[in-house]
Amino acid sequence: MKLSPMMQQYMDIHEEYPDSILFFRLGDFYEMFFDDAILVSRLLELTLTGKACGLEEKAPMCGIPFHAADTYIVKLVEMGYKVAVCEQLEDPAHTKGMVKRGVIRVVTPGTVTSEAVLNERENNYLAAAYLDQNGMSVTYCDISTGELCTTEKRYGSALYEDMLNELVRISPKEILISQSLADAHDEKKMGNLTGGYIRVLPDSYFSENAARDAVRAQFGSVSLTALGLDGRDCCLLSLGTLLAFLLETQMQDLKQITECRFYEIGSAMALDRSTIRNLEITETLYEKKKQGSLLGVLDRTRTAMGARLMKQMLREPLNDAAAINRRLDAVEALVNDPLTRNDLTEALKQVYDFERLAGRIASGNANGKDMIALRNSVRVLPEVKACLSGLPGELLSTLARDMEDLHEVQEMITRAIVEEPPMTVKEGGIIRPGYSKELDELELSIRDAKTWIAGLEAQEKERTGISHLKVGFNKVFGYYIEVSRSNLDMVPDNYIRKQTLVGGERFVTPELKETEGLVLNSEAKINQLEYDLFTELRGKIQEFIGPIQRTSRAIAMTDVLNAFAAVSDRLNYNRPVVNDGMEIVIDKGRHPVIEQMTEDGMFVSNDTRMNDKDSSMLIITGPNMSGKSTYMRQTALIVLMAQVGCFVPAERAEIGVVDRIFTRIGASDNLAQGQSTFFVEMSELAYILRNAKERSLIILDEIGRGTSTYDGLSIAWAAVEYLCCRERHIRTLFATHYHELTVLEEKLEGVRNLSVDVSEENGDIIFLHRIVAGSASRSYGIHVAKLAGVPLVLLENARSKLARLEEESRTEEVRDAMTDEAAGEKKPREQQMSLFTETINPAVERLKNLDLMNLTPSQAIRELEDLQELIREQ
Ligand code: ADP
Numbered sequence: 076m077k078l079s080p081m082m083q084q085y086m087d088i089h090e091e092y093p094d095s096i097l098f099f100r101l102g103d104f105y106e107m108f109f110d111d112a113i114l115v116s117r118l119l120e121l122t123l124t125g126k127a128c129g130l131e132e133k134a135p136m137c138g139i140p141f142h143a144a145d146t147y148i149v150k151l152v153e154m155g156y157k158v159a160v161c162e163q164l165e166d167p168a169h170t171k172g173m174v175k176r177g178v179i180r181v182v183t184p185g186t187v188t189s190e191a192v193l194n195e196r197e198n199n200y201l202a203a204a205y206l207d208q209n210g211m212s213v214t215y216c217d218i219s220t221g222e223l224c225t226t227e228k229r230y231g232s233a234l235y236e237d238m239l240n241e242l243v244r245i246s247p248k249e250i251l252i253s254q255s256l257a258d259a260h261d262e263k264k265m266g267n268l269t270g271g272y273i274r275v276l277p278d279s280y281f282s283e284n285a286a287r288d289a290v291r292a293q294f295g296s297v298s299l300t301a302l303g304l305d306g307r308d309c310c311l312l313s314l315g316t317l318l319a320f321l322l323e324t325q326m327q328d329l330k331q332i333t334e335c336r337f338y339e340i341g342s343a344m345a346l347d348r349s350t351i352r353n354l355e356i357t358e359t360l361y362e363k364k365k366q367g368s369l370l371g372v373l374d375r376t377r378t379a380m381g382a383r384l385m386k387q388m389l390r391e392p393l394n395d396a397a398a399i400n401r402r403l404d405a406v407e408a409l410v411n412d413p414l415t416r417n418d419l420t421e422a423l424k425q426v427y428d429f430e431r432l433a434g435r436i437a438s439g440n441a442n443g444k445d446m447i448a449l450r451n452s453v454r455v456l457p458e459v460k461a462c463l464s465g466l467p468g469e470l471l472s473t474l475a476r477d478m479e480d481l482h483e484v485q486e487m488i489t490r491a492i493v494e495e496p497p498m499t500v501k502e503g504g505i506i507r508p509g510y511s512k513e514l515d516e517l518e519l520s521i522r523d524a525k526t527w528i529a530g531l532e533a534q535e536k537e538r539t540g541i542s543h544l545k546v547g548f549n550k551v552f553g554y555y556i557e558v559s560r561s562n563l564d565m566v567p568d569n570y571i572r573k574q575t576l577v578g579g580e581r582f583v584t585p586e587l588k589e590t591e592g593l594v595l596n597s598e599a600k601i602n603q604l605e606y607d608l609f610t611e612l613r614g615k616i617q618e619f620i621g622p623i624q625r626t627s628r629a630i631a632m633t634d635v636l637n638a639f640a641a642v643s644d645r646l647n648y649n650r651p652v653v654n655d656g657m658e659i660v661i662d663k664g665r666h667p668v669i670e671q672m673t674e675d676g677m678f679v680s681n682d683t684r685m686n687d688k689d690s691s692m693l694i695i696t697g698p699n700m701s702g703k704s705t706y707m708r709q710t711a712l713i714v715l716m717a718q719v720g721c722f723v724p725a726e727r728a729e730i731g732v733v734d735r736i737f738t739r740i741g742a743s744d745n746l747a748q749g750q751s752t753f754f755v756e757m758s759e760l761a762y763i764l765r766n767a768k769e770r771s772l773i774i775l776d777e778i779g780r781g782t783s784t785y786d787g788l789s790i791a792w793a794a795v796e797y798l799c800c801r802e803r804h805i806r807t808l809f810a811t812h813y814h815e816l817t818v819l820e821e822k823l824e825g826v827r828n829l830s831v832d833v834s835e836e837n838g839d840i841i842f843l844h845r846i847v848a849g850s851a852s853r854s855y856g857i858h859v860a861k862l863a864g865v866p867l868v869l870l871e872n873a874r875s876k877l878a879r880l881e882e883e884s885r886t887e888e889v890r891d892a893m894t895d896e897a898a899g900e901k902k903p904r905e906q907q908m909s910l911f912t913e914t915i916n917p918a919v920e921r922l923k924n925l926d927l928m929n930l931t932p933s934q935a936i937r938e939l940e941d942l943q944e945l946i947r948e949q
Pocket residue numbers: 669673677678679680697698699700701702703704705706844845
């Protein structure tokens with residue numbers, strides 16, 4: 076038996092894309108067969124059917140309607156599959172025999188372009204990463220906007236880490252690496268660390284010749300020097316791979332990519348993935364929502380381009396004081412001029428996502444509506460420019476200058492396209508009258524005919540006396556005169572029967588047939604001409620892609636700065652002083668997100684003072700839930716906001732530029748990957764200690780919790796000494812439940828104790844959320860347990876155990892050990908064991924400790940009630 080010709084065609088095409096799922100177009104469906112069908116039906120929960128294929132058994136098959144394909148493709152792509160989209164290359168209606176088919180595009184996570192699924196407020200990056208012993212490079216691109224950037228680093232001691240950090244910052248959806256890199260470093264781990272889908276390609280992609288070919292294919296005669304890549308051999312390899320992969324998957328010219336921007340690593344603050352997540356910069360830690368994150372508070376952007384840029388900027392704060400201050404100058408100018416800000420906001424609201432419009436124009440996917448959207452956006456540019464040029468500040472003037480005039484584009488579109496064009500570009504109705512003489516003449520030539528047809532119904536009704544007579548049109552039969560059954564006897568002789576219906580008959584007349592021929596013929600010509608005129612216009616506008624992209628970048632930045640100003644004004648933020656010093660001074664700082672969630676005026680502001688000398692290590696003790704971690708995060712966020720160029724939630728702030736922020740906070744969800752909490756905690760600590768430099772800022776929220784007390788305390792203690800010693804003073808905020816650490820304030824220069832103030836009223840404890848100097852007197856853990864609803868009997872038991880522990884002065888022992896380093900391990904473990912094996916009756920203990928002389932009668936009654944309850948619970 077032999078495969079049917081169509082199935083043979085399927086097999087032949089699939090053979091060319093063996094690693095992809097083939098979406099094979101059959102009429103209104105994309106079908107999958109054999110293994111692809113079995114796999115996809117399982118993954119997407121589609122019904123698996125069968126199709127006769129010439130073999131004994133039917134071929135397994137599943138399909139999806141073509142108009143819904145985008146969502147299915149994206150689901151598969153997100154699971155890491157490649158999808159090859161195979162279309163009919165001929166119109167089946169006009170083809171005899173088998174329709175020609177071919178793959179027109181391969182979709183992968185980093186190359187999704189469908190508007191329906193791209194998040195307009197987020198970039199969709201594809202990256203390529205290269206590493207060898209001499210250097211590393213990373214290139215990334217968003218094909219929906221045409222942004223292409225590359226960087227490299229040579230001769231470092233931690234090139235792999237540098238590469239990972241860069242990838243984390245970019246946060247690509249897909250990362251291309253070579254087989255050798257995958258062999259040398261666990262690709263799965265790379266995926267976990269960067270959050271991108273790792274695609275391993277043969278080493279041949281990363282060769283110099285292949286790279287040069289790909290760069291030439293994209294940029295033509297433009298030399299590497301002109302691209303700013305002369306001598307950047309490392310860059311060339313990742314850039315070439317990325318371009319080659321794009322050309323292979325997109326199968327068309329990438330006209331939206333007009334330039335390649337080289338940037339230096341280190342010009343932005345490097346934030347690792349766990350810090351971005353822990354500080355909830357762009358989304359919340361657990362629910363992954365924008366609301367509740369820093370971005371959620373700051374994102375008042377009015378354009379999709381601005382929204383994308385803001386997200387990117389928050390992930391890469393600057394570390395050059397001069398550049399930061401340029402942004403702050405711009406924000407200040409906008410804060411000080413609410414009227415202009417208002418005008419600017421109104422103008423920006425009218426700007427469409429013309430960065431992605433430009434992408435669609437370049438790739439030939441734009442329709443008439445896109446053109447009108449581009450025109451409308453361009454039309455407000457003079458307003459935006461006028462707003463900016465009236466304001467002081469170098470950055471704002473640069474942005475105004477970068478916005479090109481583009482009035483030529485505006486005029487071209489206005490002249491050519493009707494105000495409300497249809498979605499499709501092939502069915503006419505898109506070109507404005509007066510634009511093309513030829514088109515107008517064609518329209519005119521059928522105007523009389525169309526008028527005649529329009530008047531035919533009334534005319535024939537009158538002539539024949541048939542009241543139920545209708546003139547209509549359908550695609551199969553063309554124009555017809557429909558007469559209902561009851562009037563058929565009145566039909567005149569010149570009517571020719573064409574079609575019989577249930578309720579009547581359809582006719583034509585020779586005259587109608589002739590006129591129809593004229594109209595349809597001319598309409599086909601008109602549609603074709605309109606299409607040609609439209610593509611010609613699109614081609615002309617393609618020449619402006621570069622200026623359009625430059626303008627859209629300037630618009631995006633303007634939008635972000637304007638949003639910073641709006642938020643700063645509304646939420647009472649102030650301009651920070653940013654300099655190259657080492658001080659971090661914050662007066663009355665607030666946590667930007669928690670402040671918004673707290674009732675008006677109830678957020679307690681706090682001060683921070685740190686430097687690299689006498690207060691580099693702030694050890695914060697205090698009860699759980701009192702506000703330690705809020706305080707530490709707020710300090711980190713204020714630093715981050717300042718270095719992004721935004722005002723900060725503080726009365727005053729002076730920030731000595733921080734090169735990196737590191738955080739070690741809470742349990743990480745790596746637990747799901749089978750690593751213990753303690754192991755994760757230690758890996759994170761190791762990473763921080765190895766990478767932190769003198770300008771870094773470290774947030775440690777509990778260290779050593781996941782192991783036994785002495786183990787944990789020793790590690791925490793050693794970590795403090797490591798970060799705060801003669802050789803280095805790295806600015807660190809360290810919240811800990813190890814009160815013992817607070818003695819280090821006297822021992823080590825740089826250590827400062829802070830605690831959260833607590834007030835006690837009638838035995839109840841109130842957290843004041845106020846940070847004060849000095850260490851906390853107690854941990855109040857039992858109080859917090861009570862708040863959480865732990866049973867009374869347990870609380871009492873815990874209380875008496877605590878009393879015993881304190882009596883036996885174990886903490887004192889530890890303190891002794893800490894002040895006298897020579898004192899090694901004593902006998903604490905045995906003691907610990909004996910404490911835990913002894914059983915104490917809490918009711919008895921409580922009774923024993925009652926101070927009868929100081930008890931009022933009502934307190935005595937309450938005590939009795941409690942005691943009774945305790946005994947009943949036992
Ligand atoms: P800790 O780290 O000490 O366990 P958190 O910082 O998580 O405590 O704070 C617990 C809760 O207390 C926060 O979710 C917030 O609701 C509240 N809180 C913390 N700091 C403040 C503050 N400065 N003003 C008002 N409420 C605060």
